[in-house]
Amino acid sequence: MIRVHQVICDADDRSKIREQLLKKLKMPSADLIDFHIHRRSVDARKHEVRFSFTIDAKVHHEKKYLKQKDVIKKPDEKDHFVPKGEHPLNSRHVVVGFGPAGMFAALALCQHGYRPIIIERGASIRQRQKDVDAFWKGGPLDPESNVQFGEGGAGAFSDGKLTCRSKDPLLRKVLEELVQYGADPDILVDAYPHIGTDAFVEIIENMRQAMIEMGATFHFHAKLEDMIVHEDRLKALIVNG
Ligand SMILES: Cc1cc2nc3c(=O)[nH]c(=O)nc-3n(C[C@H](O)[C@H](O)[C@H](O)COP(=O)(O)OP(=O)(O)OC[C@H]3O[C@@H](n4cnc5c(N)ncnc54)[C@H](O)[C@@H]3O)c2cc1C
CATH class of the missing domain: 3.30.70.2700 (Alpha-Beta Plaits)
Structure with missing residues (x-):
């Protein structure tokens, strides 16, 4: 080819x-x-x-x-960039934040058979949309559900143009997933792919539903505030690789 x-x-x-x-x-x-x-x-x-x-x-x-x-x-653009784990896990992964990075991390985990727990400090995308609309009409700022925080991440209410590292080999995978969950297939070929905010809301909901069906659990209004590092367990992890 x-x-x-x-x-x-x-x-x-x-x-x-x-x-x-x-x-x-x-x-x-x-x-x-x-x-x-x-x-x-x-x-x-x-x-x-x-x-x-x-x-x-x-x-x-x-x-x-x-x-x-x-x-x-033709470069090899197959999705073999996320290696599969080799050790069974004692507990479930926790993904903190459901912006683009969290969305695709959680999706990759689900696709590899894990059941991540996703915590997001803001609201679900529909509720967030209402909170942002109310703010734009002069209402109060909800510090946890606004243009920056909530399901979909920081750019969820922008004009929806995808700015991406166009040479990244993972790009195709990301675009294909977006199409799978409802984006216009034109984004696969357009040099400046554009999704649109309304479509994005539906895509996020479709993705979330698919992940729930794969075993993921979602918690909104759940903010990570602290992490306790168990040094013994950390050392064991480092030693065992
Ligand atoms: C106004 C605006 C417009 C933009 N427009 C575009 C655009 O049109 N096209 C484009 O490609 N890019 C756009 N961007 C950039 C794009 O939004 C970012 O590149 C992208 O959101 C980064 O993704 P991320 O997952 O790393 O972080 P974020 O999107 O910031 O996601 C982080 C998520 O984690 C949650 N979170 C944070 N702290 C915690 C915690 N302690 N506990 C639990 N949850 C937490 C947040 O609520 C958020 O949902 C825009 C950004 C902004 C701010």
Whole structure:
């Protein structure tokens, strides 16, 4: 499989993209087995809309095409980045906070067969939405349920554009999970993926429900205030790796 950058096309249309791909690679039609769009961006700077596609293509004579400009071997983007644990656990993991980091940590644990306990200092996303609306209409600030704190994390009520490290190999996994739980599949290919706040609320609820079905437990209005470190147990953990 090869990845071809900068396939420029004046329409988001599969047959035209195919045509431009063949043209760019100077490829006879018979060499192109199949292709799909990996990334799509729009360039409207010169008063005409043009699309720039990154295409993943299955081709005959791959080596020949890999010598060309803008062509690389398709990177391995399979989800094998979260290693599986090898030791049975005596107790359940606790995930503190259900912002993006906590959401995906808890989801990964559930997907590996663990049953995390999630504690979140703020409210569930629906209640939080009401609290934030009330504040924006001039109501009081709830210090525990507001734009920063609560299910979904700090950016839950922003314009919903996903700012991400676009070269991170985990990106695909994150986007696929968001689609799995209700995001528009366009985010998988758009260069500047946009989810939208309303959709985000539903996605978070769907994710939470799926995790509950996998055995997770959620506690809202539950703030971590202190941690007791058992030095003996910590030492044992370090020794045992
Ligand atoms: C106003 C605003 C707009 C933004 N807009 C965007 C955007 O459009 N696109 C984008 O990609 N990024 C946006 N961001 C950035 C994005 O929100 C952050 O990068 C992201 O939320 C970081 O995720 P996180 O899980 O590390 O932390 P957080 O999102 O901060 O999540 C931490 C969670 O932990 C909870 N918590 C904290 N302390 C405790 C405790 N002691 N006990 C229990 N729970 C606790 C909090 O309530 C929170 O839910 C925005 C940020 C802000 C503030």
